[in-house]
Amino acid sequence: MSIPIITFDGPSGSGKGTIAIMLAKKLNYLYLDSGALYRSVALKIYNEYGDVENKGLDYEKIIESMNIEFRYDSKNDIKIFIDKKECTKQIRDENIASLASKIAKIIRVRESIEKFQKNYVNPPGLVADGRDLGSIVFKNAQIKFFLTASIEKRAERRLKQLKDSGISANLPDLKNKLLERDEMDMNRSISPLVKPTDAIEIDTTKLNIIEVFEKVSMEVNNKLNK
Ligand code: C5P
Numbered sequence: 001m002s003i004p005i006i007t008f009d010g011p012s013g014s015g016k017g018t019i020a021i022m023l024a025k026k027l028n029y030l031y032l033d034s035g036a037l038y039r040s041v042a043l044k045i046y047n048e049y050g051d052v053e054n055k056g057l058d059y060e061k062i063i064e065s066m067n068i069e070f071r072y073d074s075k076n077d078i079k080i081f082i083d084k085k086e087c088t089k090q091i092r093d094e095n096i097a098s099l100a101s102k103i104a105k106i107i108r109v110r111e112s113i114e115k116f117q118k119n120y121v122n123p124p125g126l127v128a129d130g131r132d133l134g135s136i137v138f139k140n141a142q143i144k145f146f147l148t149a150s151i152e153k154r155a156e157r158r159l160k161q162l163k164d165s166g167i168s169a170n171l172p173d174l175k176n177k178l179l180e181r182d183e184m185d186m187n188r189s190i191s192p193l194v195k196p197t198d199a200i201e202i203d204t205t206k207l208n209i210i211e212v213f214e215k216v217s218m219e220v221n222n223k224l225n226k
Helices: 016-027 034-049 059-064 088-092 094-103 107-119 133-137 151-164 171-187 209-224
Strands: 005-009 030-033 068-072 078-082 126-130 143-148 200-203
Touching: 005 016, 005 133, 016 030, 016 126, 016 143, 016 209, 030 034, 030 068, 034 059, 034 068, 034 078, 034 088, 034 094, 034 107, 034 126, 059 107, 078 088, 088 094, 094 171, 107 133, 126 133, 133 143, 143 209, 151 171, 200 209
Parallel strands: 005 126, 005 143, 030 126, 143 200
Antiparallel strands: 068 078
């Protein structure tokens, strides 16, 4: 039997990461934050080469020789390690997110990250979130969700997340940065952010986390127990 995969796609701040982690913990599945992969690659290239969009860079080699790990700490929170060094806070910076969107347009980068994502699939199952998981990377996923929310709500949520992790930001600036990223992610020629045709769409603007999780859990129970 194939390993079950559940995907969550959507723009930044739609709630997909929070809900995907909750679901992975409930089902005891592995969790893959694909945005963290793009952010980690952007951080490494920025730190080592400065310019992330340089045709001379051997992206495949850089990504294949990188060691990216997701480790759970004592509070069961996920920490990201790049080449054995913790980078959880650095990759959350909105400037790194913008660089991630820039490298996310490069086909060689996407192909190398796609390999990493596919190798991550292991029993008993995987919950993964990103932009192109249900549409491209895991086309055959058993269950696909597409989460959306208004730009105001998404910026508010992102501001809270950043503040909670000790990163300073302001709402108007953050809103502009999210809109810029939406624009890049939705209009790029390869793997743009789109709703997979067979995905369940949830607008989370007026819902709290518990309400979204209830809706998601109901769909998952129905589909996995069929
Ligand atoms: O989800 P997160 O905000 O961490 O993603 C950072 C950026 O990485 C996105 O804005 C997008 O450009 C890129 N990304 C992507 N495909 C994915 C996940 C993230 O292009 N599957």
